[in-house]
Amino acid sequence: MTFHVYNTLTKEKVPFEPMEAGVARVYNCGPTVYGRPHIGNYRSFLFADLLRRWLEYLGLEVQQVMNITDVGHLTDDDVADSDGDDKVEAQARREQRDPFEITRGYTDMFLEDMKALGVREPLARPRATEYIDEMVVMVEKLIEAGHAYRVGGNVYFDVSTYPAYGRLSGNRVEDLVAGSRVEVNQEKRHPADFALWKSDEAHLMKWETVFGPDGFPGWHIECSAMAKALLGDQIDIHTGGEDNVFPHHECEIAQSACANGVPLANVWMHAKFLQVDGGKMSKSLGNVYTLPDVEGRGFEARHLRFALLRGHYRTQINFTWAIMDEIRARLENLDEVAVLLHRLLDGGAAAADAEAGRDVLAKTISGFEEGMNDDLNAPVALAALEGLRKPLLEGQVGEAVAQDALAFYRRANEVFGFIEVDKQTADGEVEALIAARNAAKEAKDWSAADAARDALTAMGIELQDTPNGVVWRRK
Numbered sequence: 017m018t019f020h021v022y023n024t025l026t027k028e029k030v031p032f033e034p035m036e037a038g039v040a041r042v043y044n045c046g047p048t049v050y051g052r053p054h055i056g057n058y059r060s061f062l063f064a065d066l067l068r069r070w071l072e073y074l075g076l077e078v079q080q081v082m083n084i085t086d087v088g089h090l091t092d093d094d095v096a097d098s099d100g101d102d103k104v105e106a107q108a109r110r111e112q113r114d115p116f117e118i119t120r121g122y123t124d125m126f127l128e129d130m131k132a133l134g135v136r137e138p139l140a141r142p143r144a145t146e147y148i149d150e151m152v153v154m155v156e157k158l159i160e161a162g163h164a165y166r167v168g169g170n171v172y173f174d175v176s177t178y179p180a181y182g183r184l185s186g187n188r189v190e191d192l193v194a195g196s197r198v199e200v201n202q203e204k205r206h207p208a209d210f211a212l213w214k215s216d217e218a219h220l221m222k223w224e225t226v227f228g229p230d231g232f233p234g235w236h237i238e239c240s241a242m243a244k245a246l247l248g249d250q251i252d253i254h255t256g257g258e259d260n261v262f263p264h265h266e267c268e269i270a271q272s273a274c275a276n277g278v279p280l281a282n283v284w285m286h287a288k289f290l291q292v293d294g295g296k297m298s299k300s301l302g303n304v305y306t307l308p309d310v311e312g313r314g315f316e317a318r319h320l321r322f323a324l325l326r327g328h329y330r331t332q333i334n335f336t337w338a339i340m341d342e343i344r345a346r347l348e349n350l351d352e353v354a355v356l357l358h359r360l361l362d363g364g365a366a367a368a369d370a371e372a373g374r375d376v377l378a379k380t381i382s383g384f385e386e387g388m389n390d391d392l393n394a395p396v397a398l399a400a401l402e403g404l405r406k407p408l409l410e411g412q413v414g415e416a417v418a419q420d421a422l423a424f425y426r427r428a429n430e431v432f433g434f435i436e437v438d439k440q441t442a443d444g445e446v447e448a449l450i451a452a453r454n455a456a457k458e459a460k461d462w463s464a465a466d467a468a469r470d471a472l473t474a475m476g477i478e479l480q481d482t483p484n485g486v487v488w489r490r491k
């Protein structure tokens with residue numbers, strides 16, 4: 017069973033083959049820290065975490081880098097040569113605070129959310145402002161090699177020098193120009209050229225470099241330079257959300273290939289946008305939700321983690337509060353599998369044959385692994401885990417199988433990270449009432465048995481008599 021991934025660059029599923037045996041080098045585009053990231057952003061970041069965890073499940077060492085964009089991401093970012101205000105600076109002006117203070121504050125919130133959402137720490141979280149020197153070196157190299165040119169304090173990438181420009185997104189340079197909605201900058205040799213470095217006296221976050229006193233980097237060069245500095249010229253996988261395909265990743269591919277002489281990443285993977293209330297999240301609709309908003313409605317961070325990972329990363333998923341209620345119930349069922357396994361191993365209702373249910377477990381494991389190996393098909397993998405609940409409720413699982421099932425369930429949750437597998441539950445009172453009911457039944461004291469059952473029902477406990485004993489669950 018090989019891990020297959022969908023490569024946006026070649027538009028096909030390919031077997032994942034790391035360049036170095038046993039090691040996967042992965043770069044994830046991170047947040048632009050001009051606000052607390054919203055739940056849509058977290059779909060992309062949790063997809064990156066799922067990918068990392070799956071690679072680890074497969075036994076690979078994952079060298080993962082997720083950047084923090086704290087300068088240079090302009091508001092009109094859907095065109096290659098983005099224009100407008102720097103998102104961070106615009107926010108700084110709105111809040112009347114220093115831009116560096118703004119990015120520090122929102123970075124802290126981002127890290128807090130990531131921790132709450134159970135995201136594993138990557139190897140590095142570089143901030144763009146800490147890699148200005150590396151960006152300048154790369155830009156100079158592009159100029160020397162004839163792929164970029166200076167106009168005063170600005171430097172542009174010359175797209176005509178990289179014929180593969182447009183391969184990732186399917187955009188053709190000619191169409192880009194014709195369809196351009198921004199006024200063409202007359203400085204540029206070709207309208208589709210994009211800025212690597214900009215100079216602007218009025219910019220608040222600016223650096224003195226060989227290009228002049230008041231410069232700042234273009235957003236695209238940031239990721240090319242940070243990936244190179246931390247992971248090398250060529251990496252295995254580069255990820256982002258679907259809006260990163262163009263222009264951000266298209267431009268990264270061009271710059272890096274021209275500066276380094278090798279392709280930046282072998283595989284490009286993109287998460288589809290999360291929808292909220294069936295459409296795009298928008299401030300005017302008041303549905304740009306953050307993790308604290310979700311928690312404010314009584315959900316835990318792990319409910320959101322489940323909600324964002326439950327669908328395949330390349331399919332559309334929707335977020336509504338009604339869906340969150342369903343998510344809570346579904347996650348309770350997954351938690352219950354662990355509770356039932358623990359209870360069985362603590363002397364609860366096990367099938368007489370210790371090997372009973374072996375085939376069910378084998379099917380669960382293969383269903384889970386086949387799902388995840390198929391381009392991280394989480395819904396298939398989840399359905400496999402959910403399939404364990406019924407045989408446990410029916411007392412059809414033997415002790416030896418339960419032992420292995422619990423070990424597997426822990427490993428599966430190393431991948432998903434939203435199930436409570438080993439939560440201690442204080443079940444003593446319930447167990448005592450069940451034991452009292454069993455003893456009463458044995459003594460044919462039916463009224464005492466009924467009284468014990470009524471007490472359990474009042475506690476919200478549902479009993480199921482199986483040939484192998486009583487299985488109980490909270491309603």
Ligand code: AMP
Binds near residue numbers: 288
């Ligand atoms: P930004 O902070 O705008 O740089 O975005 C950070 C990451 O979140 C990028 O990889 C985006 O593609 C991704 N992203 C933004 N909105 C959504 C969304 N609604 N669903 C999924 N990913 C998103």
Ligand code: ZN
Binds near residue numbers: 264
């Ligand atoms: Zn990026």
